[in-house]
Amino acid sequence: MMTRLFSEVLPDVQKLSGWVENSEVEDSKAIEEDLGPLQDDDLDDGDAREGRSRDQSEMAGDDDDDVDDEDCGDENEGGDTAEKRGPKKRKMTPARIERSKVRRQKANARERTRMHDLNSALDNLRKVVPCYSKTQKLSKIETLRLAKNYIWALGEILRNGKRPDVVSYVQTLCKGLSQPTTNLVAGCLQLNSRKFLTEQCPDGARFHVPNSSFSVHPYSYQCSRLSSPQCQPGSSRHMRAHNYGYGDAVYPGAISPEYNSPDYGGHHSSPVCVNGNFSVSQQECGSSDTDRNYHYAMHYSGLSASRATAVHGLAFGTSGARSGSAHSENVPPPFHDVHLLHHDRTPVYEELNALFHN
């Protein structure tokens, strides 16, 4: 069990650590390209856009010229003004001004390169966290948050030596994420879960989690935008607040060939196979709306009530109404390794709380 677990989880951990190294290799190339001659376009652009700052630096130069310590410093020798103390400023000759400008331009170029490297590293990070999408990129901050949660979740798997409760896993991944990103992540998990469930229950019957008050509907969440042009790959540069972005998002933890289209970049992490989509069955659980709400409030304690409701409605679906037409497409490879440990949810959840609510 542990061996298999490690073999599944470690590649992800290695990948998460490896993206830094990869980014460094790629970054060095970027540096070489970027360190080309200072582009006039860049400089012109900077001059055009940074009128204020440029004026300020030039004013500084003017001040130096005005002070002209070499000329008048002796006259003020012995003066007690703080401005006259310290190292004398050298006269800003035209040559010095020119050198200063060149230095500033070089610094700007380096800064651009540095930020490009940073962005490149972030892109690499995006590829190894759950829900990688070329066309709907997570924002920088969301990428970092999701990566942190992902690392924590993987570490938790290693620490506990067993698969986490699915809901806790989703909760961990979504901790602190914005609602759109939460929906995206949950949607990614849901998509693959659906495939798993479809494989398990090809007749669409409800999949019951062993020893659990949960049951899973193999329904298909269909974002209405998925079929709209806005949800097609390439329709949007970034994930936007309004866009739940399921269109081409990929959860690396469970891969099926149909997702491996060029639009997805063909890059996936090794599977953790603990993803899933849960919908609490009122009938089977005998739970009231209050109970159900409790489940979601608990699982998404990091979210506001409205957020949790939104996550519930979007990522987890609201009923089996769609169940009948749930799995008409793309039967995936089977996921034999999925274990759903509902009874472990509480301690995992408490640990999550302890960690994240410090």
Add this chain to the structure above:
DNA sequence: TAGGCCATCTGGTCCT
């Protein structure tokens, strides 16, 4: 139009 996200420039600080 407001808000979010981003790229870029800039000056300051620290280090070599």
Add this chain to the structure above:
DNA sequence: AGGACCAGATGGCCTA
């Protein structure tokens, strides 16, 4: 002196 890093400022783009 020069490079790396950082944070603030600014403006562009996009969406609700």
